[in-house]
Amino acid sequence: MKLKQLHQLFLSSNGICTDTRQIKSNQIFVALKGDNFNGNNYADEALKKGALKAIVDEDFKDMTNKIKTKDTLKTLQDLASFHRDFLQIPIIGITGSNGKTTTKRLIHTVLEQKFNVKSTEGNLNNHIGVPLSLLKLNENTEIGIIEMGANHQKEIAFLSEIAKPDFGYITNFGKAHLEGFGGVEGVIKGKSELYDFLNKHQKLAFVNADDKKQMQKLIDSKKYSFGEAKHADLNIYFKSANPFVELEFEGITIKSKLIGEYNFRNIAASVGIGYYFDVPSLKIKEAIQNFEAKDNRSQIKVTSHNTLISDAYNANPTSMEVALKSFDNYESDNKVAILGDMYELGKDKFKEHQQIAELAKNLNIEKVLFCGEIFNEALNSDEFTVYKNFEELKQYLEKHPIKKAHILIKASRGMALERLYELL
Numbered sequence: 151m152k153l154k155q156l157h158q159l160f161l162s163s164n165g166i167c168t169d170t171r172q173i174k175s176n177q178i179f180v181a182l183k184g185d186n187f188n189g190n191n192y193a194d195e196a197l198k199k200g201a202l203k204a205i206v207d208e209d210f211k212d213m214t215n216k217i218k219t220k221d222t223l224k225t226l227q228d229l230a231s232f233h234r235d236f237l238q239i240p241i242i243g244i245t246g247s248n249g250k251t252t253t254k255r256l257i258h259t260v261l262e263q264k265f266n267v268k269s270t271e272g273n274l275n276n277h278i279g280v281p282l283s284l285l286k287l288n289e290n291t292e293i294g295i296i297e298m299g300a301n302h303q304k305e306i307a308f309l310s311e312i313a314k315p316d317f318g319y320i321t322n323f324g325k326a327h328l329e330g331f332g333g334v335e336g337v338i339k340g341k342s343e344l345y346d347f348l349n350k351h352q353k354l355a356f357v358n359a360d361d362k363k364q365m366q367k368l369i370d371s372k373k374y375s376f377g378e379a380k381h382a383d384l385n386i387y388f389k390s391a392n393p394f395v396e397l398e399f400e401g402i403t404i405k406s407k408l409i410g411e412y413n414f415r416n417i418a419a420s421v422g423i424g425y426y427f428d429v430p431s432l433k434i435k436e437a438i439q440n441f442e443a444k445d446n447r448s449q450i451k452v453t454s455h456n457t458l459i460s461d462a463y464n465a466n467p468t469s470m471e472v473a474l475k476s477f478d479n480y481e482s483d484n485k486v487a488i489l490g491d492m493y494e495l496g497k498d499k500f501k502e503h504q505q506i507a508e509l510a511k512n513l514n515i516e517k518v519l520f521c522g523e524i525f526n527e528a529l530n531s532d533e534f535t536v537y538k539n540f541e542e543l544k545q546y547l548e549k550h551p552i553k554k555a556h557i558l559i560k561a562s563r564g565m566a567l568e569r570l571y572e573l574l
Contacts (some may be wrong), residue, residue, distance in 0.1 A: 151217050156225075157232050163202045166226070166285050168278070175200035180226050182278065189222065189404065211508055223278070224338065230281030231312045237294075240424070242356075243307055243313055245298045245344050246321025247337060249273070249416045252408075252447055253278045253321050254297045255440040256420035259441050261293055263433040264422070269295035278293040280309050293427075302331060310347035318344045319356040319419055323363055324468030333498075335445075342367055356423055358415055359383075376422030377415075386418045393450070393459075393480055395423075404435050405443050409450060409459065410476035455553045456574050457482075459464050461560040462567040465492050468503045470510060473560050478513040485515045488543070488570065489523030490561025503528040516555075519543065522565060538567065548574045 151159075156541045158419040164176040170192045173179060179196035181189030181204060191194070193204040193216060205214050207222045219225040234241065244254050251273060258269040266292045270283040271431040275297040298309040310318075323338045331337045348355050349371050357364050359375035359382035389396040390401070397404050399421055406417055417438055424434045443449045451458040459480075461473050470492060477487060487510055495502050507529050511520045520529060520536045521543045529536050537543035548572065557574055561567045 153228055153232050155237065156217070156229060159203065159489075160285070161231060166282060167196070167201070168226075168282070170196045170199060173201055176202045179204040180203055180314055181205060181222050182226070183207075183222070187533045188402070208551060210336070227277070227281045227312050230284040231314070232286050233287070234294075234312075234314055237289065237291065239287070239291055239294055241294045241313055241315045242514045243296050243298055243310060243315030243318040243344055243347075245300065245318075245320070245341055247324030247341065247466065249321040249412070250299065251299050251445075252413070253319070253416040253419050254295055256416055256441060257317065257319075257423050258295055258436065260420045260429055260434050260437045261295075261427060263437050264427065264429045265292040266290050267293050267295065267389055270297040273297070273299065275299035277305075277308065280312055283298035284313060292503070298344065300340055303336065304343070306340060306343035307347065310344055314351075314529075315344070315348070315353065317354050318348045319422075319423070320344060320364060321416065321419070322358075322361065324466060326559070332496075338363065338367075345371065348372070348410075356419065356426070358418065360415075374422070374426050376418055376425075384422050386421055388414045391476065391479070399425075400431055402431055402435050404438050406438055407440075409443075409448050410473065411479070412472035413448060451571065453571070453574060455551070457556045458571065458574055459558045460557065460568065460571070461558065462565075464563045465560050467495070467506060468494060468564075470506050470560055473558065474506070474510055474513060474515075477515065477556075480556060484555040485558070486517045486519070486552055487557045487558045487560075488519045488521065488567065489517050489525070489558075490520075490565035490567050491524040493562040493564055499524055500528040507534055515558075517552075519546075519559070521567070539569070540565065544570065544573065 163178050164174055167173045167177040168180050168182050173196050179201040181193050190206050190208040193206050196204050197215055205217045205219055205222050207219055243249055254269055258267050261267045268287050274283050283296055296313045298306055300306045320341050331340050355368050355373045357368055357373050357375045359377035359379040375382045376386050378387055386399040389398055393409040395406045395408050395413050419432055445463055446465045449460040451460050503525050526536050526538045559567050
């Protein structure tokens, strides 16, 4: 079946599904393969559950309602790219080391004040997630926002070729996935592949005017800038973060529900992009003031004993540093930081963990508890309070409960430190 014919079939369906546990009637099942699974084994089950067709790349005795291709993943990606061309709507691509998901949600919230907007759901931002996100856009969608994640070179370039963004925004260049990118310079090169695509196709980059590295990258590029710098196309000023971020643009003050000075740039991006697309300024203000954090990303959780600053969704040295510095400015007489291991740092992992520990030690934080094998190996336990694993930390907190404190909780996703919430 030719791609155009497959796309027509897709338009008549209820969408794409790659998981028979979630299949709905009249959807097209795509049998993807992984290291530990083979979707072809579930094609018949998908059809029994009401799938319109199953796209497979293996032979079956009964090929009824099955479409065979050479590679189901490539077919999914090609279909998504074809659908993107078919719709001909503006696509905003977002990547960066920190804050992608929060920034994406903020931009969506602002733009939907004027447009029918669809954006990447959750963290569907890889070589499978980006195609699935594109295929959820429809003829009623006026703007699409596609998040693109990466942990090695050429990945953003590949995703850009699928999504073909008209606009792009990189949240920052930080110390994330250093192992895969080969260091900080590798991160900058890898994330900048979005800029390379935009430049090649004469598209527009949105940029934080206060980020000198990014401004230098875009010195000869089409761009729209926002921030405190005088040369910005739109000036947006940070006012305070105690604990919630307050900012100002065009004489309008916005009081957000997001904590931490680091969230200023995420909010500023949504203000700048909304302004570029002519969303009324007061609508921008209303959207941001009603926006709330979720999914353990800079969330405040008030328990019967403590106030938790939950930032346990993920961590790298850059995000850990800004979270700690923000917490340092938090007004409280009893501050506790619980910090877990940061993953994918390669040869620099011990050095990066040591630097975070030294930073934490010198801040205005009454108690810092470190958890994880990397922290345990990196730190001198006589100088720092370190627990080898989650169970050790949990046992300590059960015997020595913390009360009437503000507690920052931050670690890489694999540490799952949100399991501490009930104890705290």
